Amino acid sequence: MQAVARFPDIHEERLPGPLRVIFAVFGLFALVMPLVEFWPAIWPLNFATPFFLLIICGAASVGLPMFAAAASDVGTRWTLESHALRIEFLGIGFAKNHRFYHAQGSTAELSVDDEAHAQHAHRVVVRDPKGKHFFSPPFPTKAQAEAYLTRVKARLGVR
Numbered sequence: 072m073q074a075v076a077r078f079p080d081i082h083e084e085r086l087p088g089p090l091r092v093i094f095a096v097f098g099l100f101a102l103v104m105p106l107v108e109f110w111p112a113i114w115p116l117n118f119a120t121p122f123f124l125l126i127i128c129g130a131a132s133v134g135l136p137m138f139a140a141a142a143s144d145v146g147t148r149w150t151l152e153s154h155a156l157r158i159e160f161l162g163i164g165f166a167k168n169h170r171f172y173h174a175q176g177s178t179a180e181l182s183v184d185d186e187a188h189a190q191h192a193h194r195v196v197v198r199d200p201k202g203k204h205f206f207s208p209p210f211p212t213k214a215q216a217e218a219y220l221t222r223v224k225a226r227l228g229v230r
Contacts, residue, residue, distance in 0.1 A: 081149070082207065083149065083208060084147045085145070098136075098139075098140075101130050101133050101134030102130065102138065145161055147161070149207050149208065154172065155172045156170070158171075172227075175200060177200065178197070178198045178227075179195060179224050180195075180196050181213075181220050182196045182206065194206045194207045194208070195210075195223055207219070
C-alpha cells in the first residue's frame with residue numbers, strides 16, 4: 072500500500088521568488104531606460120516630444136505590470152472550509168473569491184495534461200453550475216491529486 076501525503080486545507084500556487092526578481096528587474100529596466108535615453112528629446116519641449124512620450128508610455132505599459140506582478144504576490148489559493156470550497160485569485164491590488172457550497176450543484180474531477188511536465192500535469196477541476204472551470208494548483212503526483220479530489224468532493228457533497 073502506497074502512502075499518500077496529506078495536504079493542508081489551504082493549497083496555493085504563487086509566483087516563484089526567482090521569477091518575481093526577474094520581473095522586478097526587467098520591469099524597472101523597461102520603465103527607466105526609455106526615460107534615460109529619450110529625456111534629451113523630451114526636454115526642452117519641441118515638435119518631437121509627443122512622439123518620444125508615446126514610446127515612453129508604451130514601455131511603461133510593459134514595465135509597470137511586470138513590476139507590479141513582482142511587487143504583489145499573485146497566485147491562486149484553494150481553501151477547504153467545513154462545508155465549502157473557497158477559491159481565491161490573488162491579483163495585482165485585488166483578490167477575487169468564489170465559494171462553492173454543498174448544495175450548489177458543482178462538480179469536481181481530475182484533469183491530467185499529457186503535454187505538461189510530470190510535476191505540473193495533475194490538477195483538480197471544479198465546474199460551477201454555469202459551466203465555468205476552475206483549475207487547482209498542480210500536484211506532483213496523480214495519487215496526491217486524487218487524494219485532494221476526494222477531499223474536495225467531500226466538501227461539495229459530490230458522490
